[in-house]
Amino acid sequence: xxxxxxxxxxxxxxxxxxxxxxxxxxxxxxxxxxxxxxxxxxxxxxxxxxxxxxxxxxxxxxxxxxxxxxxxxxxxxxxxxxxxxxxxxxxxxxxxxxxxxxxxxxxxxxxxxxxxxxxxxxxxxxxxxxxxxxxxxxxxxxxxxxxxxxxxxxxxxxxxxxxxxxxxxxxxxxxxxxxxxxxxxxxxxxxxxxxxxxxxxxxxxxxxxxxxxxxxxxxxxxxxxxxxxxxxxxxxxxxxxxxxxxxxxxxxxxxxxxxxxxxxxxxxxxxxxxxxxxxxxxxxxxxxxxxxxxxxxxxxxxxxxxxxxxxxxxxx
Amino acid sequence: xxxxxxxxxxxxxxxxxxxxxxxxxxxxxxxxxxxxxxxxxxxxxxxxxxxxxxxxxxxxxxxxxxxxxxxxxxxxxxxxxxxxxxxxxxxxxxxxxxxxxxxxxxxxxxxxxxxxxxxxxxxxxxxxxxxxxxxxxxxxxxxxxxxxxxxxxxxxxxxxxxxxxxxxxxxxxxxxxxxxxxxxxxxxxxxxxxxxxxxxxxxxxxxxxxxxxxxxxxxxxxxxxxxxxxxxxxxxxxxxxxxxxxxxxxxxxxxxxxxxxxxxxxxxxxxxxxxxxxxxxxxxxxxxxxxxxxxxxxxxxxxxxxxxxxxxxxxxxxxxxxxxxxxxxxxxxxxxxxxxxxxxxxxxxxxxxxxxxxxxxxxxxxxxxxx
Numbered sequence: 001x002x003x004x005x006x007x008x009x010x011x012x013x014x015x016x017x018x019x020x021x022x023x024x025x026x027x028x029x030x031x032x033x034x035x036x037x038x039x040x041x042x043x044x045x046x047x048x049x050x051x052x053x054x055x056x057x058x059x060x061x062x063x064x065x066x067x068x069x070x071x072x073x074x075x076x077x078x079x080x081x082x083x084x085x086x087x088x089x090x091x092x093x094x095x096x097x098x099x100x101x102x103x104x105x106x107x108x109x110x111x112x113x114x115x116x117x118x119x120x121x122x123x124x125x126x127x128x129x130x131x132x133x134x135x136x137x138x139x140x141x142x143x144x145x146x147x148x149x150x151x152x153x154x155x156x157x158x159x160x161x162x163x164x165x166x167x168x169x170x171x172x173x174x175x176x177x178x179x180x181x182x183x184x185x186x187x188x189x190x191x192x193x194x195x196x197x198x199x200x201x202x203x204x205x206x207x208x209x210x211x212x213x214x215x216x217x218x219x220x221x222x223x224x225x226x227x228x229x230x231x232x233x234x235x236x237x238x239x240x241x242x243x244x245x246x247x248x249x250x251x252x253x254x255x256x257x258x259x260x261x262x263x264x265x266x267x268x269x270x271x272x273x274x275x276x277x278x279x280x281x282x283x284x285x286x287x288x289x290x291x292x293x294x295x296x297x298x299x300x301x302x303x304x305x306x307x308x309x310x311x312x313x314x315x316x
Numbered sequence: 317x318x319x320x321x322x323x324x325x326x327x328x329x330x331x332x333x334x335x336x337x338x339x340x341x342x343x344x345x346x347x348x349x350x351x352x353x354x355x356x357x358x359x360x361x362x363x364x365x366x367x368x369x370x371x372x373x374x375x376x377x378x379x380x381x382x383x384x385x386x387x388x389x390x391x392x393x394x395x396x397x398x399x400x401x402x403x404x405x406x407x408x409x410x411x412x413x414x415x416x417x418x419x420x421x422x423x424x425x426x427x428x429x430x431x432x433x434x435x436x437x438x439x440x441x442x443x444x445x446x447x448x449x450x451x452x453x454x455x456x457x458x459x460x461x462x463x464x465x466x467x468x469x470x471x472x473x474x475x476x477x478x479x480x481x482x483x484x485x486x487x488x489x490x491x492x493x494x495x496x497x498x499x500x501x502x503x504x505x506x507x508x509x510x511x512x513x514x515x516x517x518x519x520x521x522x523x524x525x526x527x528x529x530x531x532x533x534x535x536x537x538x539x540x541x542x543x544x545x546x547x548x549x550x551x552x553x554x555x556x557x558x559x560x561x562x563x564x565x566x567x568x569x570x571x572x573x574x575x576x577x578x579x580x581x582x583x584x585x586x587x588x589x590x591x592x593x594x595x596x597x598x599x600x601x602x603x604x605x606x607x608x609x610x611x612x613x614x615x616x617x618x619x620x621x622x623x624x625x626x627x628x629x630x631x632x633x634x635x636x637x638x639x640x641x642x643x644x645x646x647x648x649x650x651x652x653x654x655x656x657x658x659x660x661x662x663x664x665x666x667x668x669x670x671x672x673x674x675x676x677x678x679x680x681x682x683x684x685x686x687x
Contacts, residue, residue, distance in 0.1 A: 109642065293472045
């Protein structure tokens with residue numbers, strides 16, 4: 001037990017948590033934008049997966065930032081496809097989302113086969129690049145806390161810093177700009193913004209586009225930092241966990257950050273636990289994030305329901 | 317007299333509806349096949365041969381016909397499960413998890429002393445259905461009592477079931493010391509007897525046919541089915557007319573779960589395996605979404621769609637083995653079919669193109685606003 005505490009409160013563990021949380025956070029922010037605009041984006045998983053593959057393949061031929069941008073573009077494209085079928089052709093958003101997921105599962109393996117010349121499992125033969133970590137070792141000169149700061153803040157992926165900034169940016173956008181108000185209004189009660197002359201469908205389409213771009217950015221982090229390279233189904237349910245994290249985070253950017261950190265913590269725990277407790281079976285450890293999602297979802301829904309009941313009671 | 321003419325009119329309208337839906341589904345399939353052909357054209361060294369394999373291989377030999385029919389039986393069950401859930405306007409995606417817990421339950425029965433008696437098949441199937449039903453009940457009750465989003469919870473339960481299956485197979489069901497992740501073969505009494513010797517066509521096919529009829533009867537000839545369809549149509553209206561919509565939703569998800577469990581038993585006890593292997597389901601359960609969408613959640617249309625799609629699926633598998641085109645092409649085809657059928661595209665005509673380019677006033681946000 002002591003060892004577990006030692007591990008959990010160490011700087012290396014903190015760095016691991018940030019690393020495991022970043023793809024989840026980016027994807028959760030993507031889910032949040034779509035959810036607030038009134039579309040439950042169940043395609044996060046597929047968008048992440050496509051982001052992973054795009055980033056890996058492009059990084060073979062181009063610098064890492066071009067690969068990240070390509071992943072963003074691929075995700076936005078999938079978002080546009082969703083928007084087209086949902087808004088123009090009136091398909092159910094959930095069915096469209098699952099179509100994207102099915103497309104991504106098959107399509108990525110298929111594209112990988114083409115790119116590697118027949119290898120269906122991994123991109124191990126592709127010389128793909130990694131996202132560089134931000135080196136902050138100059139903070140070490142600060143007397144007293146300098147060493148600790150370096151331990152905790154240095155060595156994160158650049159995208160981790162981008163994700164942290166995005167939490168703030170999205171909060172500012174949603175709650176401090178007119179467009180954010182429009183977006184939330186469209187999700188809350190579309191008839192009112194429509195009557196006020198706000199282009200409801202355009203806002204929904206942009207939300208899905210941004211949602212896809214963010215999810216794919218999470219995929220790029222996963223395939224270019226957490227692991228370098230692509231393996232089939234490497235997202236392994238992270239997109240769906242992100243969907244749970246949106247609801248768990250009370251549909252707020254800061255909530256999303258906390259929820260993503262919670263899941264990242266359990267994922268990191270699943271990484272370090274086999275070394276500490278080899279009597280706990282690996283399958284059960286891998287189950288933890290999913291069990292936590294279900295429990296958290298149930299608890300949160302229970303709280304939300306109680307709050308609703310209390311509100312109705314107070315009105316009477 | 318007027319009654320009969322109304323009935324005739326109704327029947328005519330229904331036939332017109334069926335013709336339209338069939339036309340749409342076929343058009344979607346043709347478009348998707350066209351895209352598949354283009355993809356194959358660019359990837360294969362011998363595209364015509366690959367496409368030929370995709371379209372003709374499943375009926376080339378009795379063995380491949382058996383593979384096809386076995387797939388059809390399984391796709392029918394998962395399509396039925398999704399149809400039930402969709403008709404109640406729920407989006408539980410838990411069939412995959414239900415298949416795993418059902419398969420586990422059936423495997424425990426088959427490997428217990430009961431497995432060596434004639435009870436093995438009925439008890440195995442029953443236990444699988446109970447386990448699956450329970451697994452479908454959980455997201456249902458969480459949604460009904462707490463409002464927990466059923467899509468997220470059912471998806472999480474899928475992953476939990478898969479890991480549970482991996483764990484139990486590794487630690488309990490596999491004879492100690494053997495490195496494989498497969499149980500011993502079930503005793504012959506616990507394996508579904510084959511209907512056609514030497515193929516995979518077994519009594520799972522009969523179970524699938526019975527399930528189709530049972531679901532059709534339950535949906536269209538019982539009070540429960542009427543309530544379920546009402547809830548699916550307009551839950552608020554159903555609530556006002558005295559139907560307890562939450563009870564109906566939970567029961568629909570439980571029954572769908574039982575179907576998922578049945579599919580699990582069909583997998584592990586069927587001729588295809590006759591044992592429990594980890595990851596035995598191979599993603600088939602999710603393909604029920606496609607079946608249910610194309611069949612418009614109509615139980616009697618489900619096996620028809622399953623026949624077509626199962627054929628395509630087997631064709632892709634055989635293309636994977638015999639040519640240089642991977643079977644994952646079918647994922648792209650599936651996605652296109654879902655997108656086209658789920659959207660309100662009509663056969664390419666004036667209206668479709670008008671909507672495509674946004675000139676149809678009906679497609680403006682006003683309709684969306686009503687949601």
